Structure formats: C-alpha cells, structure tokens
Amino acid sequence: MNIAEIPLSVWRTRGYDFMFRGHAIRYWVAGQGEPLLLIHGFPTASWDWNYLWQPLAQRYQVIACDMLGFGDSAKPSAHRYSLLEQADLQQALLTHLQIDQPVHLLAHDYGDSVAQELLARHCECRFDLGSCVFLNGGLLPEAHRALRIQKLLLSPLGWMVGRVFDRASLDKDFSRIFGVDTRPSESELDDFWSLIAANGGPRILHRLINYIPERIQLRERWVLAMQQDQVPLKFINGAADPVSGLHMVQRYRELVPNPDTVLLHGIGRYPHTEAPALLLRHYNAFRAAVGVRENVFAVS
Template sequence: MKNFSTKALALVLWSVIFSFGGCAVMDKNIPGWSQYRNPDKVNELQLASSSIGEGNPVLLIHGFGASSYSWRHIIAPLAQKYRVITIDLKGFGESPKPRDDLYSVYEQARLVRNFILENDLQNVHIIGHSYGGGVALVTSVYLAASHPNLQNSLVLMDSIAYPQDLPDFVEVLATPGLGPLIIYAIPNTIQVKSLLKKVYFNDALIPQSAIDHYAGNLDKPNAKYATLTTARQMLPTDLQQFSNNYASLTIPTLIIWSKDDEIVPLEIGERLHADLPNSKMVVLNDVGHAIQEEQPSLLLPYLQQFLDAGTHRTAPNSK
C-alpha cells in the first residue's frame, strides 16, 4: 500500500506540473556558433560507440534522453550492406557525463565531427533523430566547411532545427528549481513512461524493456545532471542565425517526419525541406516522434532506398 501511495503521489505531481507548465530558462552564457565555427580537432572525452557490418559507414545519432539503444531495431537490417556505427552523445548512455556547462548541439557536434575525423570515416551517411538531428545538422555544416568530401548523405528524423516552443517535459526540466525537483523526486520509471507516452503515437506499443532501459540510464552517475543541463541548452539562443547555414548544405538529404509528432511539429520539417537545397521529404501517419522505436518496419524501406541510391552525390533538385 505504501508503494502504491508513493507512485500515485508521483503521478499526480507529474500531471499537475505538465498541466501548469514551467518557466524554462535557456542558458544564455554558453558559447554560440561564432565561438564554435572553427572547432579544435582534439576531443577531451571519448564518446561510447559500437560498430557492426561492412561497407560505407552509417552513423546513427540518437535524441534527447535516449542512447544508442533507440536504434536497436534498425541496426541489423542496415548492417547487411553498411558499416553501422552508433554513438552515445556526451551525457547519455555509456558516454562520459562531466559536470560542465557544455551540452549544446554545437558542443555535441564538435565531438561527433572529431569522432568522424579520428576514425577516418569516408563517405559517411549521417542519420540524426530529434535533438540528435540538430547535432547532425551542425556536424554536416562543419564537414561541408572543412572536409566536404567526407559526407555522403544526411537523414533528419523529426529533428530540431529552428527556434520553437519546447516540449512540455523539456520546459519543465529546463525550469530552475522545478527541473531538479522533478528529476530527482519522481521515480525514474514513472518519468520515462510518461515521456514515452508523448513520444509514441500508440501507447500500447511502449515496451516495458524500453522503460527499464531508459530508467536505468538515468541512474548512471551524473546522468540527471547531464539531462538537466542539456534541457537548458536544447535550443541555442543564436539558432535562428545558425539556420542560415542550411542553404549551403548541398548533400543529398532525406527528411522523415511524423505527421502526428507532439515533440517537434511538422512545420519544422517542412521549413527544413524548403531550406535544404537537395532534400526529399517523407511524412508518415499514425506514428509518433520516435519512428525507429515505434514502427521500425515503416521506416526501414525509406532508409534503405535512400542509402542505396546515395553512392554518388547528386545535383541539387528543383522544388
């Protein structure tokens, strides 16, 4: 009875907080694009990674609060033709979680760009989801400026890209006082299950194994610190100015979006499609924000067809 009461109280608190929202404060003192434009080539930390298969590399970049685990359903199918590389972003999964203030997409992309250079990834296809899509965009801008022949193509899935209203759970985590209260007071499994209900279109498809895995990740040392810091730095204050770089990205790009995405709205994807000169867009119905977890069989044919066609660069298409 005691455990039930504790869980019930946590659920009520979680629901009330989401109903009222928070007053998120984005970190305004973190370095912006002007400071990151010419990054150093040495990483102070090593991102956790794994690799399977042979062929041109396909680098998978997960979203906020996730890890390489989020790609579990599509790794083996893609590895039949490609060398599939998964990484855990700084602060997530098995990667280091230093207690510093550098968790923006610019910092993450600097680490990913250096990972690509250090591992000599030639003709790399980069696939990014959500927050990881923002990281993939910045990484692609880096590579286009300094190593334009390294990247073969780009896939963006329900990706952050422009200033937008934060999802309610990110706003809560980014709110001073409230964010730490929530992430440390409410049991991990309740937090994760509540968030996955916003990520999935069909809640019945949420596996208990995923809840347990992500809840376990939150138990790692400094994981909650990294989550809170990333939430505050989710959207750089100069993101609108940075988005001017998108028009110069001429690599073939596939944009995949859920029509019913509650996290990053479809209009963000449509704007990306208009700004990226060599992009194609696919809009999927009856699936949520994390297509690769909820309906991987729906996603895979589009990925495989795009990757298979991407052996050579193509000229920007007309729109």
C-alpha cells in the same frame, strides 16, 4: 522485413570505449562499406538504433556512440554541455576509427542538431559529408513545441526537476510523444530508464536541456547550411509527434529548396523504434537514389 530487437543487455556487451577530452565515451561499430554515423536523441542513447543496427550493418559500416552526458558514457556533473562539442565528439570518434572517406548521417532529435552542425562544417570544408537523413527533431526552433518537462528543466528550478525525475516520470512524459498504437512496452521503458539513470544521469538533465536555447542561437547558421544543396538531405518524420511532427515538416518545406520529406502517419517521435521496417525501407530507397546521383555526377 522482420526486424529483431537487440536486447539492451546484449547491446551493452558489444560496446567499446575511447577517451574524449578526458571523458570515457561508449561507442559501437559493425559491418563494412560506406561509413554511416547514427546520432541519437534526448534523453536516450544509441540503443535507440538497435532495431536498425543489424540490417544497416549488412550494407554499411555503422557507427554510433552515446554522446557525452548520455547512456553509458561519462556524465560529468559540472560540465557545460554543448551541441558544438557533441559535433566535435562525433568527429573525434571518426578520427579514432580512422575513417577518411565521406560519412553518411542518420540522426534523430537532439542528434539532428548535431548533424546540422556537421552539415555546416561540410559547407565550410571542415567535414566530409556524403548524405544526411533527419528523423523527428527541432530542425527549425520556431516550429519546436517543447514539452512541459522540457520547459521545467529550462527553468531556474530545473536542477530540482531533474533530481526528482524517475521511471514514473519517464512513463508519463515520454510515452505521450509516441503514436497511440506504437508506444513503448514496460520492458522498453525500463531499458530507456536504465540508460538515462546510468552514471547519475537525472542530475544533469537540466544541463543537457540547454540544447534548446543553443538551437535558437545557431538557427541561421544551420538553416543556411540546409539551403545550400551541397549534399542530399531527407527528412523522415513521425507525423503524430506533438513536439516536432507534421508542423515541423510544414516549416521545413517552406525553407528548404526542393525538400525531400516523408510523413509517417500514426507514428510519433521515435520512428526507428515505432516503425523500424518502414523507416528502413525509406532509408534504403534514399540511399539508392543518392547512389544514382553520384553515378550521374561521376559520368558527367
């Protein structure tokens, strides 16, 4: 399948805004059918999904937002950013859109942690989840290998590191997490940087990075939720990712019963931009299997 990019300039014109706890949040919605919520990673934004947006919208009602502190959404400078609040934000967006049926999740990186919290809430009957697919991310913090820039942002000098983080820094630190043959073009890096830099983004990177210790604090809650087998889960992983690649899948397979995993060899941390057609094929196969499972349960 030939998948076309949606230019960032076009993507931005298609967004809407809603207010979440006094902050403007930018979101996108398209298509009809079962709701599919796409949750982006750090430090980028929902434009990450642009290659998959139109193909997925042909089958589902696709929904995505730039989370608080990301992309074209508000980036309050003194805010205490939290993965739990980002999960609240996703639920608030669904309420705003009057979604009242099971929601399917496709999440990446930082968004994986938000999806894990939504999975835990499903187990507590506080969220209606249909299925969840994780892409590269720190699902199990003991297997996460932080980049040097992440460690620096977590240090007492993190506020200073964020303020000097620029387009050249992005090229140096960001490009190395991609596959050797699938690294972003200069134009793509320009667009990624535009989203990071919007609304004074670099000045809050040291605040956003607190998701790493928060993951550790919430690990047991989230691992237990993944072990419950209440909803279909799949982990599609770019094996060349130095942060959460092959080693993360190996740990996932040790802890999650009957793990459904796919390794994309030669692909790095961003499978949805590095190999969108391949990812789409795996996702569609997963959803077809979910549909068969639902029909079997309905008959029984």
